[in-house]
Amino acid sequence: MTDEVFATVLDRVSRVPGVRGVLVVDAQAGVPVVAEVEDGVADSAVAALATALFRRAARAAEGSEFGHLDALQLEAEGGHVVVAGAGELLLVAVAAGDAQLGLLRLEVQRAVEDLW
Amino acid sequence: MRTPAPADLQRWSEEVARDPDSLAFLPLAQAYRRQGKREAALRLCLRGLERHPAHVEAHALLARLYLEEGDREKACDEWAIVLRLDPENFEAHRGLGFAYLERGQYGAARDHLERAAAVRPGDPAVREALAFLEELQPSSNGQREATERPEPPAAATPGVHDPRRVFEPLMADASFLGALVLDEQGLVLVGTLAPDQDVDALGATLGGAVHDEATRTATHLGLGAWKGILLETTRALIHLSPLGSGLVLLVALRRDTPAGWARHAASRAAELARGFLEGRA
Numbered sequence: 013m014t015d016e017v018f019a020t021v022l023d024r025v026s027r028v029p030g031v032r033g034v035l036v037v038d039a040q041a042g043v044p045v046v047a048e049v050e051d052g053v054a055d056s057a058v059a060a061l062a063t064a065l066f067r068r069a070a071r072a073a074e075g076s077e078f079g080h081l082d083a084l085q086l087e088a089e090g091g092h093v094v095v096a097g098a099g100e101l102l103l104v105a106v107a108a109g110d111a112q113l114g115l116l117r118l119e120v121q122r123a124v125e126d127l128w
Numbered sequence: 129m130r131t132p133a134p135a136d137l138q139r140w141s142e143e144v145a146r147d148p149d150s151l152a153f154l155p156l157a158q159a160y161r162r163q164g165k166r167e168a169a170l171r172l173c174l175r176g177l178e179r180h181p182a183h184v185e186a187h188a189l190l191a192r193l194y195l196e197e198g199d200r201e202k203a204c205d206e207w208a209i210v211l212r213l214d215p216e217n218f219e220a221h222r223g224l225g226f227a228y229l230e231r232g233q234y235g236a237a238r239d240h241l242e243r244a245a246a247v248r249p250g251d252p253a254v255r256e257a258l259a260f261l262e263e264l265q266p267s268s269n270g271q272r273e274a275t276e277r278p279e280p281p282a283a284a285t286p287g288v289h290d291p292r293r294v295f296e297p298l299m300a301d302a303s304f305l306g307a308l309v310l311d312e313q314g315l316v317l318v319g320t321l322a323p324d325q326d327v328d329a330l331g332a333t334l335g336g337a338v339h340d341e342a343t344r345t346a347t348h349l350g351l352g353a354w355k356g357i358l359l360e361t362t363r364a365l366i367h368l369s370p371l372g373s374g375l376v377l378l379v380a381l382r383r384d385t386p387a388g389w390a391r392h393a394a395s396r397a398a399e400l401a402r403g404f405l406e407g408r409a
Binding site for chain 2: 057065076078081082085086114
């Protein structure tokens with residue numbers, strides 16, 4: 013994976029209005045490979061928590077015969093976390109509560125295609 | 129609606145022939161239906177929907193055409209699509225309300241008819257059907273309380289007392305696969321999924337595990353309480369949301385369901401679940 017691909021992915025997703033941070037994360041280790049986050053967003057914590065959530069949900073979905081987990085979207089009072097799988101990598105986006113979610117999902121989907 | 133002039137028919141017909149993407153297929157199909165040319169109307173409608181699959185009025189017209197042919201199942205499928213596109217569509221709620229009424233599914237019938245009445249309070253057919261339902265099955269804040277009638281047996285009130293049937297009103301939506309209310313241990317309290325799903329195993333694996341992890345993630349990232357989580361798997365969309373008191377609502381929908389619709393279905397399922405749980409408390 014080239015730096016250029018990572019840069020394109022980060023740029024594409026972070027342009028969506030309301031996005032506060034974008035990370036490409038090692039899905040096994042749960043650590044950021046590259047990240048572009050606003051001040052106040054702890055990229056290591058986001059990477060670890062998002063990875064744990066994704067892996068747990070993926071195991072649960074497979075265990076309950078719903079198949080492979082492609083993506084998840086956590087909605088909380090203060091914002092959203094979108095996590096999408098791309099093989100050994102995860103793409104994580106943290107967004108404010110008023111972010112354009114439809115556009116964010118679309119850009120995450122496109123970015124994941126670049127990461128595969 | 130005024131009867132279209134022959135010149136209008138000619139113009140629409142030419143437009144559809146010239147441009148297959150033209151929206152003139154709808155007034156032309158409506159005119160054909162009024163002239164009794166139902167087969168032609170059906171063909172036009174189906175062809176138009178291939179180009180414009182999200183056209184609400186075309187789905188509503190198709191439902192009406194199927195109904196007039198006596199094919200209630202297909203009509204119900206079309207109304208369900210209409211409601212996915214336009215959740216407050218009067219015609220679809222009324223159509224589904226009467227279809228459920230005929231099948232004896234009174235809970236679902238009441239749900240759709242009440243929503244139709246909310247859109248058009250003056251519709252006499254809907255009012256009459258609701259009055260009939262009220263006589264047959266008084267609502268909880270109506271006659272039953274006033275007269276202190278004993279609870280009817282569960283079999284006489286489908287979907288109300290049987291915890292597996294709480295989400296039955298949502299079954300009209302073709303994308304809905306089922307819903308469950310899970311406790312903190314992941315035990316299933318309410319609802320059901322497709323017959324081949326082991327709901328207890330599913331509850332144990334999905335409910336507790338994801339609830340804990342979602343709470344941890346949202347809290348540590350300073351996002352406050354979690355409100356919902358949408359999982360997109362190869363086979364389904366699964367929406368989980370907290371119902372309070374440690375309970376989690378799980379709603380499963382077909383994979384091709386739009387995310388916005390999944391949240392809407394989860395919100396309706398939450399209303400039904402809360403209604404059932406409060407009624408039981």
